[in-house]
Amino acid sequence: MASTKLYCFAQSGNAYKAALMLALTKSDWEPVFVDFFNGETRGDAYRATVNEMGEVPVLVEADEKLSQTGVILPYLAEQTGKFWPADAKARREVMRWIMFDNHKFTSYLATYRFLHAFAKSDPPVVAFLLARVKAAIAIVEKHLGTQPFIAGNEPTIADISMCGYLFYPKEEFGFDIAAENPNIAAWLDRIRALPGWVHPYELMPGHPLK
Amino acid sequence: MASTKLYCFAQSGNAYKAALMLALTKSDWEPVFVDFFNGETRGDAYRATVNEMGEVPVLVEADEKLSQTGVILPYLAEQTGKFWPADAKARREVMRWIMFDNHKFTSYLATYRFLHAFAKSDPPVVAFLLARVKAAIAIVEKHLGTQPFIAGNEPTIADISMCGYLFYPKEEFGFDIAAENPNIAAWLDRIRALPGWVHPYELMPGHPLK
Incomplete structure (x- = not known):
């Protein structure tokens, strides 16, 4: 056990x-x-x-x-x-993205996916959440144009946090996040390649x- | 400066x-x-x-x-x-509530208040968010029945985080959170009394x- x-x-x-x-x-x-x-x-x-x-x-x-x-x-x-980086300042940058993930990225994406894929309810609510999801995705897509991982050159728990919902089938979201966001797609490939x-x-x- | x-x-x-x-x-x-x-x-x-x-x-x-x-x-x-408590385990309990605040409590309450008080839009979205707000409030109200502050007997940054939206006028929310939740009301009085x-x-x- x-x-x-x-x-x-x-x-x-x-x-x-x-x-x-x-x-x-x-x-x-x-x-x-x-x-x-x-x-x-x-x-x-x-x-x-x-x-x-x-x-x-x-x-x-x-x-x-x-x-x-x-x-x-x-x-x-x-x-x-x-x-986890060794330096306290670098750890704050990791935590800043984990907070953003909980506050804006996963929070809207998970709720949107639940309503879209599993609950199938409330079109105006789904549309509202989708707009919030797309705004958060755009911030991450832009950020990942500058470096290979969320907090720099190495993978950290910020990557593990932020990718949490992104390997689920695109049918569960009703749109293809990776196809629409090449930097996110390349980043997910890097995570998928981790041993x-x-x-x-x-x-x-x-x-x-x- | x-x-x-x-x-x-x-x-x-x-x-x-x-x-x-x-x-x-x-x-x-x-x-x-x-x-x-x-x-x-x-x-x-x-x-x-x-x-x-x-x-x-x-x-x-x-x-x-x-x-x-x-x-x-x-x-x-x-x-x-x-x-901030001295002990690492106690700090994790503080951070657990700060995460809950960002993920479920403030996140829904802030967005609900914005739509209700400032944007005045989308009744089904406002109703959806209000249901999520009330579910999160109920968890906090129950929790505060067991101890004076969020993470125990002393105020911590978990209290400072979670009270962030709760001193704004009730008109901005369209309902009286303190009147409906006596444990939260007493806790807010304790925070208001801090020097x-x-x-x-x-x-x-x-x-x-x-």
Whole structure:
């Protein structure tokens, strides 16, 4: 039994951020399937015993129970010494993009994808979110024209955070992010080439076609 | 001339988080007004010279230019030694709530308030965001039933982050968050009682009635 457990499910790009970090650092871990689509994260039991915030992922080790990938990723980076610059100023730049990811990039993209692909509701809401998604994507596309990875020349947890939703099939978004954004496409190829990279639908349990 | 400058404007609760931290720590700082409502943050000049992410706040010191309150607040906490527990595990708990704030609490509340109070558009979008706002508020209201501050018995930068939008007039939200949530109301009273606390419309430039 692995000493590290990750509460997750295949369709969650937020869970994928933590799972991918564990995979890329060759950590000893095992997934705990969370039945999001049947309401597990919205239930009292999950909120009382796993995460009061009602979200995945949650990382559990002997004396740690952490949620929020913006906390889990720096924690794993500290533990492993990987995907994390040594310098405090460089770490602030990494964290600045992780904050942007949580605040503007993943936040709109994940909610948009959920409504578009899984909930199929509210056309004006989907259109509103799509406009926000495209504005955030444009900032990242421009930024990646200047350097190969989000925070410079080497991959960091900022890349692992920001790519969280970008390997899912384009049908789930209704448009092709990589085809429309060549700098993002080239960056995703660089991440895909990292030793130990695995697609989210292979890495986490619960995909309906598995 | 103060050595620390903060790009901000009165109506931005995100800018207020940084401004309030500067006020509570009695730092030497001065505001730089950003004309958000006339499009300054969306313009090429702002994005090229101040912040490629197109947002406030931005904190500028001699050798630092930081955006994202989730980076600015820990930076100021490190500099001043205030509102920041000594222990790494306790800091992760602080950061977990700052991430939740950026990801779910402020993110929906700020966007909802902007559409409700300033843009007056898209009723289905406003209703969608309001449902998300109320779900996030319910998590915080429940959490604050167990302890006086977000991360325990003492105020931290998690409180300063999460209160960012909650001192604005209830008319800007169309409902009374404090009246509906007694634990949040009592917590806001505790923050208001901290030495050096100032209301956002007093602390930052640009309010139309000033």
